Amino acid sequence: MRHTRNHRHSRTEISIEVPAQCQFKGSNAFEVTKDLDNEKMTALDHLKLFKKFTEDKAKNIFRKKMLYKRLPILTWLPKYTKEDAIGDLVAGFTVGLTVIPQALAYSGIAGLPPNYGLYGSFLGCFIYIFLGSSKDVPMGPTAIASLLTFQTAKGVWQRAVLLSFLTGIIELLMGLFNLGFLIDFVSGPVSSGFTSAVSLIILTSQVKDILGVRSSGTTFVQAWISIIEDIHNIRLWDTALGLACIAILLLMRQMVNLKLGDEKKQNLFVKILNKFVWLLATARNAVLVITFGAIGAYLYSIGDRSLKMIGYVPAGLPTFQLPPFSIPGDVISRNQTEGEHAELKGESFTEMVSNMGSGLIVVPLIALLENIATCKAFSHGKPVDATQELIAIGTANIANSFAQGYPGSGALARGAVNNASGVRTQLGNLYTGTIVILALLYLTPYFYYIPKATLAAIIIAAVIFTVEYRVIKPMWRSKRTDLIPGLSTFIACLVLPLELGILVGIGINVVFILYHAARPKLRLEFMVTDNGHKYLVLTPDRCIIFPSVEFVRNEINKQGLKSTLPVVIDCSHIYGADFTAAKVISTLVDDFGSRKQKIFFYNLKPHVSSVFEGAKIDLKIFYNFDELENAIAEMPEDSDSLEKVSIPDRISEENEFEDNKSNKSDKPKQVLNLPKFPSTGEISEIKNSPRNSPGVHRSANIDKVISSNVQPSSANNSQPSSPKSELNRKIRELYKKIDPEAPTNSSNLNNDTK
Incomplete structure (x- = not known):
């Protein structure tokens, strides 16, 4: 088969020999692809293809390239140097000082005792060393994961630990089946609206500890209603301490960029002093906890009970065991958020899973979204392997469930500390996890005296900077309709439970996508042949599938009825069609035939043409524009559908x-x-x-x-x-x-x- 193309001005002819089993795809690019759509395949052929696919996958697992891709430690460990070791040690120690107070605080957000935050902060770090692809990600509990855990597990530690196990299983399966693309359905506006709403909800959950009042409810509105109802029980000393801690943290945050002396003329003393100031500002959470923990211990020793303490924290490492797949009926559970003890009814595994609801879908998705955001923030434009990150955080959460930890991922705030501390490889997680273990072994008796208002201040001072209000103005200038899913997600997450709020935002985004798919744009052009015959060209800008095909048919008929000219459908941008489209195109051809008006199809892709041929449609298809114009010119002169320009x-x-x-x-x-x-x-x-x-x-x-x-x-x-x-x-x-x-x-x- 020979395809030729004549250039209008240069009068040159281009000829390409194409094998019979291959055809052109695309209007302007010579891409030769094998047309498999026309080959009839039986069920046995499909089974053979699936068998070949699984065999290829099995072979790829044990290939050296795949092994290095799925075990990133094999890439950077052979190149490990002394400088890398020093950088990782400093960064791991600094992040460890940040993780301990954050883990204690995040446990309160999750509605769990303080020790569960520490339980989920060390084993995942060790797993990420082998499987993680980013050096800046420290695995552990995050504020968003803690809030989602609270809304899913309702403050019951057995459900929280089982949630970590199931979340890890789902994330691991998503990684093995290359489902990392699912985060693409969470657009930028939806992500910004969700993150901003979560920040306000977390801030609200800590207001009760600042004021010393009780709070209940799982949504933003419910929490504020309960706080207002109990506002008469406000504790002035807790309030004063909390506000003072917030002010101190914000001031110390500004010290990170403080430089003493001229950078070019610094002596050794000034350099050491600058490093000390930077370390003090970076580890400000640990400094605050140690300082006010000592003050709390002194007040407790003299019998002053004016401040609320976090209370008893069990010493030692957790018991390594299988996650709880059921809850006995005589278990007493402490709800850390409400500060009450309650006896739980016995629950089977199916009942526990049923009570988690849509959280089983939302928690893994948001964990991946948060982890990828951390990786991209410090990747310097390099691509991030979402599949490998799913495998890493999934395995880490499964391991955490055996250490009684709840779900976690990579936190952006800790990642920023890690990067600023000069981390060189993933081995920095080793030192972070080791410091958490040492804290569990030797420091838990002293955690008793840490004021709750201090931990609440740590969280509030961190989350106020995650409200993404700055995106509103550029979004308004760029595309105002993007504000609709963003604001809808923000409002839905404040009024509804978080898992429903994020689903509302994603649903609105999908509706926007489907609307654009159902309403393609048609370019309309009036053209004339060399010998003066007029005709109309309509060019759809995308595929014709069942949501859009009726709209396209009505618009083409509408333009065809306005004139008796022949109509040409330019199919250059139609790369797909379905059976519904074939049926409607058949009706469209009949509509034109009933009024004796000609309709032609130009540059219809072979695989799309085969879909239409399956519906037995008689189409006039052209792949050469000169042949198309000749066909229009050869129409009878007395035809009602032919107009000629003198x-x-x-x-x-x-x-x-x-x-x-x-x-x-x-x-x-x-x-x-x-x-x-x-x-x-x-x-x-x-x-x-x-x-x-x-x-x-x-x-x-x-x-x-x-x-x-x-x-x-x-x-x-x-x-x-x-x-x-x-x-x-x-x-x-x-x-x-x-x-x-x-x-x-x-x-x-x-x-x-x-």
Whole structure:
């Protein structure tokens, strides 16, 4: 089979020999692909393909390339140096000082005793060393994961630990099946709205500890109602301490960028002092906990109970065991958020899973989203392997469940500390996990005296900077409709439980996507062949599938009814179709046939054509534009659907165009009576510029389709010419005498005249 393409101006011919089993795809690019859609495949053939797919996957698992990809430690460990070891030690120690107070505080957000935050902060770090792909991610509990855990587990530690196990299983399966692309359905506006709402909910959950009042409820509105109802029980000393701690933390945050002396003339003492100030500001959470923990211990020793302490924290490492798959009926559970003890009814595994609800879907998705955001923030433009991160955090959460930890991921705040501390490899997690273990072994008796208001201040001072209000202004300038899913997610997450709020935002985003898929835009062009036959070209800008096919059919019929011209459907951008589309296209062809109006299809992809052929539709398909115009020109002259433009008419149109530009003639002109197609919301206006592919698509300008071998005389022109058009005619005749092959269309003529 031979495909040829004639260029309009250079008159050159390009020929490409294409094998019989291959065909062209695409309108302007010569991509040779095998057309498998036309091959009839039986069920046995499909089974063979699946068997081959699984065999290839099994072989790839044990390939060296795949092994290095799924075990990143094999890539960086052989290159490990002394400088890397020092950088990782400093960063791991610094992050460890940050993790301990945060873990204690995050346990309160999750509605669990303080020790469960520490239980989930060391084993995941060790797992991430082997499987993690980013050096800046320290595994552990986060504020968002803690809040989602509270809304899913309702403060019951057995459910929280089982949630960690099930979340890890889901994340691991998503990684093995390459489902990391699912985070693409969470758009930027939805993510910003969700993060901002979560920040406000976390801040609200800590207001009760600042004020010393009780709070209940799982949503933003419910929490504030309960706080207001109990506001008369406010504790002034807790409030004063909490506000003072917030102010101190915000001031110490500014010390991170404080530099003493001139950087170029610093002596050793000034350098050491700058490092000390930086370390003090970076580890401000630990400094605050140690300082006010000591104050709390002193007040407790003298019998002063004016401050609320976090209370008893069990010493030692957790018991390593299987996660609880059921809850005995005689278990006493302490709800850390409400500060009450309650006896739980016995629950089986299915009842526990049922009580978690949609949290089983939302918690893994948000954990991946948070982890990928941390990786991208410090990747310096390098690609992030979402599949590998799913495998890493999934395995880490499974391991945490055996140490009685609740779900976690990589936190952006800890990642920033890790990066600023000069971490070199993932081995920094080793030192962070070791410090948490040492704290569990030797420091838990002293945690008793840490004021709750201090931990609440640590969380509030961190989350107030995660409210993404800065995105509103650029989003308004860029695309205002993006504010709809963003604000909807924000409001839904404040009013509804978080897992429902994020699903509302994703659902609105999907509705926007489906609407655009169901309402494709049609480009409408009026064109003329070389010998003066007019026709209409309609170009859909995307695939024709079942949501959009009725809309496309109605619009094409609407434009076809406005004129008796032949209609050409340019299928250059149609890369897919389905059976519903085939049925509607068949109806469309019948509609045109019933009124004896011609319809042609140009550049229809072979695999799309096979879909239409399956519905037994008689289509007139062309892949060469010259052949298409010849078919239009060969239509009977007495056909009602054929209109012809005379050469004088076209010259008059050119003259009118020139006179309107010069505004020098007030004489009446003979105007070519073109059909006027009103521009709707989905149909673009008639284009008067050349199409994208010269030599294949013809210009829509009437004055650019005049054949070079036709020279109209003044007798044929029913109206007198303007001086400018007369000048053009004389220059055209002069060009013809100098070079008979020279193009004489209006576009080149005007350019040369200039």
